[in-house]
Amino acid sequence: MHSWIEISPDSDFPIQNLPFGIFETDDRDPRVGVAIGEYVLDLCAVARLNFFELIDIDPNVFHRPYLNDFIALGKPTWRAVRNRVSALLRNDNDEISGSSDMIDKCLVKQSDVRMLMPVKVGNYTDFYSSIEHATNVGTMFRDPKNALLPNWKHIPIGYHGRASSIVVSGTDIRRPNGQTKAPDADAPTFGPSRLLDFELEVAFITGKETKLGESITPNEADNYIFGLVLFNDWSARDMQTWEYVPLGPFLAKSFASSISPWVVTLDALEPFKVKGPAQDPKPLPYLEFSGNHNYDIKLEVLIQPEGAAENSICHSNFKYMYWNMNQQLAHQSSNGCNIQVGDMYASGTISGSDKGSYGSMLELTWRGTQPIKLSDGTERKFINDYDTVIMRGYGERNGIRIGFGEVKGKVLPAL
Amino acid sequence: MHSWIEISPDSDFPIQNLPFGIFETDDRDPRVGVAIGEYVLDLCAVARLNFFELIDIDPNVFHRPYLNDFIALGKPTWRAVRNRVSALLRNDNDEISGSSDMIDKCLVKQSDVRMLMPVKVGNYTDFYSSIEHATNVGTMFRDPKNALLPNWKHIPIGYHGRASSIVVSGTDIRRPNGQTKAPDADAPTFGPSRLLDFELEVAFITGKETKLGESITPNEADNYIFGLVLFNDWSARDMQTWEYVPLGPFLAKSFASSISPWVVTLDALEPFKVKGPAQDPKPLPYLEFSGNHNYDIKLEVLIQPEGAAENSICHSNFKYMYWNMNQQLAHQSSNGCNIQVGDMYASGTISGSDKGSYGSMLELTWRGTQPIKLSDGTERKFINDYDTVIMRGYGERNGIRIGFGEVKGKVLPAL
Numbered sequence: 001m002h003s004w005i006e007i008s009p010d011s012d013f014p015i016q017n018l019p020f021g022i023f024e025t026d027d028r029d030p031r032v033g034v035a036i037g038e039y040v041l042d043l044c045a046v047a048r049l050n051f052f053e054l055i056d057i058d059p060n061v062f063h064r065p066y067l068n069d070f071i072a073l074g075k076p077t078w079r080a081v082r083n084r085v086s087a088l089l090r091n092d093n094d095e096i097s098g099s100s101d102m103i104d105k106c107l108v109k110q111s112d113v114r115m116l117m118p119v120k121v122g123n124y125t126d127f128y129s130s131i132e133h134a135t136n137v138g139t140m141f142r143d144p145k146n147a148l149l150p151n152w153k154h155i156p157i158g159y160h161g162r163a164s165s166i167v168v169s170g171t172d173i174r175r176p177n178g179q180t181k182a183p184d185a186d187a188p189t190f191g192p193s194r195l196l197d198f199e200l201e202v203a204f205i206t207g208k209e210t211k212l213g214e215s216i217t218p219n220e221a222d223n224y225i226f227g228l229v230l231f232n233d234w235s236a237r238d239m240q241t242w243e244y245v246p247l248g249p250f251l252a253k254s255f256a257s258s259i260s261p262w263v264v265t266l267d268a269l270e271p272f273k274v275k276g277p278a279q280d281p282k283p284l285p286y287l288e289f290s291g292n293h294n295y296d297i298k299l300e301v302l303i304q305p306e307g308a309a310e311n312s313i314c315h316s317n318f319k320y321m322y323w324n325m326n327q328q329l330a331h332q333s334s335n336g337c338n339i340q341v342g343d344m345y346a347s348g349t350i351s352g353s354d355k356g357s358y359g360s361m362l363e364l365t366w367r368g369t370q371p372i373k374l375s376d377g378t379e380r381k382f383i384n385d386y387d388t389v390i391m392r393g394y395g396e397r398n399g400i401r402i403g404f405g406e407v408k409g410k411v412l413p414a415l
Numbered sequence: 416m417h418s419w420i421e422i423s424p425d426s427d428f429p430i431q432n433l434p435f436g437i438f439e440t441d442d443r444d445p446r447v448g449v450a451i452g453e454y455v456l457d458l459c460a461v462a463r464l465n466f467f468e469l470i471d472i473d474p475n476v477f478h479r480p481y482l483n484d485f486i487a488l489g490k491p492t493w494r495a496v497r498n499r500v501s502a503l504l505r506n507d508n509d510e511i512s513g514s515s516d517m518i519d520k521c522l523v524k525q526s527d528v529r530m531l532m533p534v535k536v537g538n539y540t541d542f543y544s545s546i547e548h549a550t551n552v553g554t555m556f557r558d559p560k561n562a563l564l565p566n567w568k569h570i571p572i573g574y575h576g577r578a579s580s581i582v583v584s585g586t587d588i589r590r591p592n593g594q595t596k597a598p599d600a601d602a603p604t605f606g607p608s609r610l611l612d613f614e615l616e617v618a619f620i621t622g623k624e625t626k627l628g629e630s631i632t633p634n635e636a637d638n639y640i641f642g643l644v645l646f647n648d649w650s651a652r653d654m655q656t657w658e659y660v661p662l663g664p665f666l667a668k669s670f671a672s673s674i675s676p677w678v679v680t681l682d683a684l685e686p687f688k689v690k691g692p693a694q695d696p697k698p699l700p701y702l703e704f705s706g707n708h709n710y711d712i713k714l715e716v717l718i719q720p721e722g723a724a725e726n727s728i729c730h731s732n733f734k735y736m737y738w739n740m741n742q743q744l745a746h747q748s749s750n751g752c753n754i755q756v757g758d759m760y761a762s763g764t765i766s767g768s769d770k771g772s773y774g775s776m777l778e779l780t781w782r783g784t785q786p787i788k789l790s791d792g793t794e795r796k797f798i799n800d801y802d803t804v805i806m807r808g809y810g811e812r813n814g815i816r817i818g819f820g821e822v823k824g825k826v827l828p829a830l
Contacts, residue, residue: 155603157661158662160574162752164537164755181565181569188566212579254752284604335593336580337579339579340579
């Protein structure tokens with residue numbers, strides 16, 4: 001399947017992808033768009049031109065600053081819209097391509113748009129579902145012989161994070177101030193974090209609500225997941241060490257999390273489904289699932305110092321997840337906690353088994369003991385001011401590449 | 416100061432209080448009201464009748480299912496509206512009282528209204544700021560000699576909670592299912608929590624936002640706090656024990672939290688300001704404050720078994736808080752985390768130093784070892800199915816009582 005829009009083979013956005021996002025330009029106020037090659041299809045314009053007339057949908061739902069109202073319409077509607085967009089963009093369709101006026105109304109170059117937060121995030125959970133990451137952390141901070149805590153293989157461990165400070169790719173990140181205490185110091189001090197880190201994660205966004213008291217099974221979860229984004233869970237390691245016992249991470253995380261702007265649908269990722277790691281012991285029945293729910297998505301992290309080249313420092317893969325998204329969502333709802341439209345559920349740091357696949361500086365430099373050398377001759381234990389951290393991800397199969405674009409953020413000095 | 420509405424001396428809602436809430440009746444869709452004695456003043460009606468014409472405010476802001484749009488207008492507007500409401504209700508004012516038609520349009524009996532969630536909660540933080548509670552928990556679960564963790568007297572410890580499952584008083588609470596593991600068991604099991612508890616808390620709601628990267632001082636916090644509600648942080652102790660290391664409470668809390676429907680403003684609580692406990696060691700400069708920011712508010716918890724009488728089981732006081740609200744909000748923003756309108760910040764369990772003031776069953780029965788006898792002859796270690804838990808609170812000074820009403824919830828059996 002090809003589009004009448006010319007698309008480079010290494011584009012993240014072929015006609016098989018069609019991710020949704022919110023964009024604006026100097027002429028167009030915030031609205032829903034779909035990425036196609038180097039362009040954005042303006043769904044607000046497409047809907048107002050009656051191209052969705054066979055779908056029972058109010059065109060105004062695309063003229064919104066967030067995707068929430070659209071995705072609240074449910075999976076049959078997301079699918080119908082995406083299928084119709086696919087048809088409109090196919091090389092055998094001239095409804096838009098046949099008129100330069102239509103093309104001007106419906107297509108905008110990605111280089112001319114500003115991408116905005118795709119959803120208004122109601123609730124945000126961060127899981128901790130990579131066994132390699134949890135093992136690395138346990139090895140460093142607790143006991144190498146008992147690196148995993150006793151609950152880890154029974155529970156998709158997670159915690160609630162701060163929704164307000166989730167920002168879209170391109171937003172500068174201010175180095176946080178906070179309390180830290182050196183092991184040999186009598187008392188803590190307050191000031192800029194010295195150990196600023198990223199965490200390579202993927203997050204899913206829910207598009208269907210449950211009522212308080214209801215729970216869903218892993219096999220039902222697919223109907224609740226709208227799509228996925230790349231997620232950088234910025235972390236201040238020195239603040240985290242001092243604050244996190246007994247109630248978990250708080251200010252060490254809540255200063256910012258960054259996401260990629262295009263939400264890639266579960267449908268688009270279907271070709272990349274793979275079997276996940278064996279789960280032993282067998283999970284409790286409420287976490288049992290059938291089929292494959294891991295995804296072979298290659299992930300990369302790069303550091304770009306101010307004015308210098310990008311340095312690739314990590315290659316990981318979303319398929320390494322021990323607990324899959326379906327289990328995570330089933331667990332979240334297992335106590336009757338209600339799921340809402342626009343919730344974000346992040347994977348936790350995605351590390352693989354070899355050193356080059358670790359998804360944080362903490363692990364890559366092993367608490368700073370093994371600094372990474374960059375191409376400009378400098379080295380990094382953690383992230384410096386004015387460094388830009390970039391994450392990219394894509395699946396590739398039979399020559400078709402489905403990508404996420406990127407999430408990037410530049411660190412500014414503390415105020 | 417008296418109202419032309421007759422108000423019982425033991426009412427929580429004299430003319431000096433005037434808390435804001437959202438109500439509906441069979442005839443009136445959800446809208447903003449103010450409690451006065453046994454009545455609700457319909458601010459939507461009051462505004463449409465032009466009684467706010469000297470205040471620059473759109474009447475539609477009162478015709479909303481949440482207070483968020485109103486409180487986003489800022490403290491000068493909350494104050495102007497509350498002062499005008501006070502004038503309209505004073506016994507020397509006949510603008511409403513002079514006409515039975517006006518009275519019918521503006522006043523509804525509380526017994527005829529359904530109270531709804533007062534705000535759409537964007538972000539929810541639960542602090543852990545009672546030193547007596549933290550000491551009790553540390554004594555039970557860790558080491559009586561080192562009950563407080565090293566960070567506790569330096570940091571207003573808190574964690575992010577689940578916003579979606581905060582419900583208004585009167586909502587039934589479904590006993591959660593979840594994983595628990597007996598100390599001597601090899602593996603966890605999944606089923607109804609056996610140790611369901613309440614936590615007596617007070618929460619404040621913010622009415623002013625900060626930008627990402629900004630922080631505020633404790634002395635600035637008063638301008639950000641709209642008002643307070645009673646807060647029951649329902650907790651499943653057996654689930655909590657098994658899940659909470661290392662990332663904190665998650666499903667043990669996220670099944671539900673209950674709040675009282677009337678938001679009592681900081682202005683109304685001004686007469687109850689008292690000095691808080693001495694803070695030693697001295698907090699870091701970003702947590703320093705001037706003036707008094709503790710509040711002498713009497714708090715009570717009652718258990719009412721199905722079809723039986725209420726049993727008062729706890730008398731505590733909001734003034735016991737070690738960390739005050741201003742310090743909590745300053746801490747929350749100290750890393751640049753942005754505050755939003757409608758955020759909820761709960762105190763953590765409020766226990767005093769004597770046993771009758773402990774704010775949870777965990778402490779009152781000392782992990783179930785000292786059951787509480789109820790007037791119907793039964794006893795409780797934790798909360799049973801069909802028990803209703805009720806919390807009430809008020810300040811009293813110079814014969815004037817400013818109350819919160821109550822938050823109550825009945826526990827239903829697990830599904």
